[in-house]
Amino acid sequence: MTATTRALGAVAVAALIGVAATPQGACAQGLGGGVLVQTYTFEDPQTAGVETLRLVSVPYAASVLLGTRVSLAVDGAWASGEATSPSGASAHLSGPTDTQVGVTLALGPDWLVLSADATLATGKSTLSLEESLVAGIVAADLLPFAINTWGSAGSVGGSVAAATQLGAWGVGLATGYRVAGEFEPLSNLALGYSPGDQLQLRVAVDRNLGASTVSFVVGYQHFSDDELVGVNLFRSGSRIQSTVSVAFPVGLRSSALVYGGVNHRSKGTLLLDQSLLGAGGDSPSQQLFLAGANLRIPVGRSSALLPSAEMRVFRAEDGASQGWVASGGTSLDVRLTGNSTSRRLVLSPSARMRVGNVIVEEGADTGFLGWEAGLILRLEPGR
Secondary structure: OOOHHHHHHHHHHHOOOOOOOOOOOOEEEEEEEEEEEEEEEEEOOOHHHHEEEEEEEEEEEEEEEOOOOOEEEEEEEEEEEEEEOOOOEEEEOOOOOOOOEEEEEEEEOOEEEEEEEEOOOOOOOOEEEHHHHHHHHHHHHHHHHHOOOOOOOOOOEEEEEEEEEEEEEEEEEEEEEEEOOOOEOOOOOOOEEOOOOOOEEEEEEEEEEEOHHHHHHHHEEEEEEEEEEOOOEEEEEOOOEEEEEEEEEEOOOOEEEEEEEEEEEEOEOOOOOOHHHHOOOOOOOOOEEEEEEEEEEEEEEEEEEEEEEEEEEEEEEEOEEEEEEEEEEEEEEEEEEEEOOOOEEEEEEEEEEEEEEEEEEEEEEEEEEEEEEEEEEEEOOOO
């Protein structure tokens, strides 16, 4: 794999994920699905306002290749979330999420990729107050969940990604734009809400250092104003994401990846008089710090153990709803059919534990424990 190809993959990988059906004349690339259960239990439910959280998700993804340059992809999930209060009352939200569909066109040998994609509004976008409680917790930045939203009015977007070689460095650039539709987020409040359009920019560079590869990725997102019934409501803060990673061999057959990064979101501004809404206000600036490591250890001829660990630290300007979470666990890839050069069926069970602490507000914090278990079945193409 050339450095140009690696850099292109770093900036365009989101456009190359997977379609559930294989159109006539297409070559199947990949297909996968499974189930993942995630739970969190808080040591001080009164402080947290919630005692337990549980999310069961059933994700799927697939892709097909039309000819040699066009790729079609689809992915989505069904999910069920439940939050239990200190009094024992429960809030539930279940159903399919929105579906992502995309088409990608590769031009030239490996240096330019054009993509167009759409988020289909197959999920649940209008929620009751009880359901919005569950959706808000799952969307929180601190706790890692398999999904972050159930639904919207859908969106459409496109992007261009290009890569080149500059000396020993592979360099990739990508830019994209997304337009979202209007929906009513609360069932008891018939007001149309339109999220702001998104402009995305990303730069990725990498190079080989002996047997190791070091990579840097920097991304930027800018949002136009959110609107409520056609009136400017909220100006989201711009976001900057940066990540550095190093991949290297361990012994003769194993490999490792270590990474670290930070996601920064600047202050968001409420554009309407707060008294008109009865709640809410400006959103403080926030930072999410990430660091982790992944290993791949072959076990025999047809299996590989993939242990991993990660640390997340979330900080907010106002000191509320911030904290940290550490996680560790492993998955196991078991090849059921095929080999490294042919199409293969892979089963991947996984398990992970988490421990952390959240500061709900100044002087009020609570620890929490979490775990997750999953099982994924994938049909992978040959090399």
